[in-house]
Amino acid sequence: MLPISDYHMHTPLCGHASGEPAEYADAALKSGLQEIGFSDHAPLFSHKDPGIAMDLSQLPGYHRTIEDIREKFSARLTVRIGIEADYMPGYEKETRAMLAAYPYDYVIGSVHFIAQWGFDDPIQLMEWDKKDVNTIYREHFKLIRQSALSGLFDILGHVDLVKKFDFHPTEDMSEEIEENARTFKKAGVVVEINSSGLHKPAGEIYPSQAHLKAYRKQGVLITFGSDAHKPQQVGRDFDKARDWALAAGYDNYVMFAKRKIVKTVKL
Numbered sequence: 001m002l003p004i005s006d007y008h009m010h011t012p013l014c015g016h017a018s019g020e021p022a023e024y025a026d027a028a029l030k031s032g033l034q035e036i037g038f039s040d041h042a043p044l045f046s047h048k049d050p051g052i053a054m055d056l057s058q059l060p061g062y063h064r065t066i067e068d069i070r071e072k073f074s075a076r077l078t079v080r081i082g083i084e085a086d087y088m089p090g091y092e093k094e095t096r097a098m099l100a101a102y103p104y105d106y107v108i109g110s111v112h113f114i115a116q117w118g119f120d121d122p123i124q125l126m127e128w129d130k131k132d133v134n135t136i137y138r139e140h141f142k143l144i145r146q147s148a149l150s151g152l153f154d155i156l157g158h159v160d161l162v163k164k165f166d167f168h169p170t171e172d173m174s175e176e177i178e179e180n181a182r183t184f185k186k187a188g189v190v191v192e193i194n195s196s197g198l199h200k201p202a203g204e205i206y207p208s209q210a211h212l213k214a215y216r217k218q219g220v221l222i223t224f225g226s227d228a229h230k231p232q233q234v235g236r237d238f239d240k241a242r243d244w245a246l247a248a249g250y251d252n253y254v255m256f257a258k259r260k261i262v263k264t265v266k267l
C-alpha cells in the first residue's frame with residue numbers, strides 16, 4: 001500500500017513556499033492521504049533570512065493557522081503540527097526553548113548548514129569548489145549524528161541532503177554510514193524518507209539505499225515526507241518512496257502524535 005501519511009510540507013511563512021495550507025490539505029485528500037503534518041522551517045537563531053525560514057514573531061501565527069486547518073479538515077483528514085528545525089551547534093538552548101513552547105506532534109531536525117555555509121543553497125553553490133568533497137560529507141554526517149544525540153528532534157530530515165547537487169565523495173563512506181545508523185538507533189530518532197531528492201540534481205530519494213539498508217539493519221524506524229513547497233507536491237512520488245523503502249528491507253513506517261510514535265503502518 002502507498003504511505004498514507006506525508007509529514008513534510010511547508011507554508012508561505014518560510015519565504016520560499018507557495019499556496020495556502022488549506023490547499024495542501026485539499027491536495028492531500030485528492031492524492032488519497034489520510035494524515036498530513038506541516039513542518040515549516042523554524043526560525044533560525046544564527047541569523048535572519050526571510051527567504052529561508054519564518055521569523056520568531058511568526059511562530060504563533062503558524063500554530064493558529066495549522067490549528068485552524070486541523071479543525072476544518074477534522075472529519076476527512078488528520079492534520080499534525082510539526083516543524084522542521086535546523087540543527088546548529090551552539091544554539092541548542094534556544095532551539096530547545098522554542099520547541100518546548102508549543103505542542104508539536106513531531107519535530108524534524110535538519111542540517112542545512114555546515115558552520116555558516118548553507119551547502120544546499122543554490123546561491124552558495126560556488127563554495128563547493130573551494131572545499132574537499134570528502135571533508136564536506138564527513139562534516140555533514142558528523143552534524144547529523146550530533147543532531148540525533150541532541151535530543152531535540154523526533155525525526156531526522158533528508159539525512160544525505162549533502163548529495164543534493166550531485167557531488168559525491170571519492171572516498172568510501174561506509175564507516176560513516178554505519179556510525180550514523182548506530183547513533184540513530186542509540187538516540188531513538190526516526191529517519192525520514194524524503195521524495196523531493198528525485199527533483200534535485202542528485203535525482204534520488206533521500207537517503208540513499210546504502211544509508212537505508214544500514215538503518216534497517218540497526219532497527220531505525222522511518223516516516224515519509226514529500227517536502228512539498230507547493231500544494232501539488234504533497235504526496236509526490238510516494239509510489240517510488242514506498243518501493244525505495246521496500247528495497248532496503250522496510251515493510252512498515254510510523255506515525256506520530258504529541259511527540260510519540262502512536263502507530264506502525266504496513267507498507
Ligand SMILES: [Zn+2]
Nearest residue numbers: 010016041229
Ligand atoms: Zn524549504
Ligand SMILES: [Zn+2]
Nearest residue numbers: 084110157158
Ligand atoms: Zn529541509
